[in-house]
Amino acid sequence: MKEYALILISTVLVNNFVLVKFLGLCPFMGVSRKLETAVGMGLATTFVLTLSSVCSFLINEYLLIPLDLTFLRTIAFILVIAVVVQFTEVVLHKTSPVLYQVLGIFLPLITTNCAVLGVALLNVQEQHGFVESALYGFGAASGFSLVLVLFAAVRERVTVSDVPEPFQGNAIALITAGLMSMAFMGFAGLVAS
């Protein structure tokens, strides 16, 4: 039980996927202009990431390794992710139109979110089991959502402030992200890894 809690804390705070591991920066910069879209993106990513983390673990463990096809890992994982994204889109569309309206536009973007592929690959690299993979995926996604929402809130505030002209736009956003990353470094040492 204890190691599961450690995985969660370490992926959400200590080894945050966005600010410490630099995964998923494109959506981090792209959809953080408004708080609402950030929340939507966070929810959609959490769902897809957890599911694809589990699926890619199963594919790797029961298909690629027994058949000695590990050189196809990258191709297999990216296809799994694309399928999971497509599947989520279809299911949401049929079952919950409300949720589909909120999350629908973010789903296609998730395929090229490198955090999703990153989690799948890191699961293999760190030899996680089934439950660990699921938790690792969920923790990574929660960390991503947390930082995305925090950053969106900061950015909304920055847009109404009087920023010097050359700083405006992406320069100030990236420096803000740097400051947040520094704050998250304060969590280092919380979990000995």
Add this chain to the structure above:
Amino acid sequence: MADLPHKTTPITLDTFLRGLWKENPVFVMLLGLCPALAVTNTTFNALGMGLATLFVLVCSSALVSLLRDYIPKQVRIASYIVIIATFVTIVDYGIHAISLELYNALGAFIQLIVANCVILGRAESYASKNRVTKSIINAAGMGFGFTFALLCLGSVREILGSGTLLGYPLFGESFQPWVVMVLPPGGFFVIGTWLLLFAWLKERKQRKITRQEEAARATG
């Protein structure tokens, strides 16, 4: 070019240079930020990553462009991803064979070239619509632009963070390395500062033009 002379624009130097500067993937379009920040703590890693991406970009653009009439529109994204993933696997095994040190330093980021939006973006918006040579030249421009941006980040971070360039010490014994620059926050700060510099240069140029116009109006 004989078959469609009115539809294809000729290949110019701009096809290549556009990706290098005006539409630089990292500094202007803010794409492919993950590898640009994650592996640029030394110049050597930055160069390795840049060249690996360049290879995948050029090869996949060439293949997508060759197959552009045969790939059905509905499954094009999936097809592009499979093409890109194939070349990434080649690069992955290639780097593993050539330099184990670089392979360990880049870690999962070699395989993550698949999810680099610069490459999929090129395949979707350029290679699927243009002839092979033109796509290759454009992809090469983008790839060199990406490598250039990575080198800009990597060299600054290495010089400030470890006091070395490509492993050679630059300063004397008394240099106190600015450790935060090789850590994650440093990546954000350095790219933010580069963007700041470019924005400032652009603004200054703009001001100069308006001043010249005003002067011309005053005299004329």
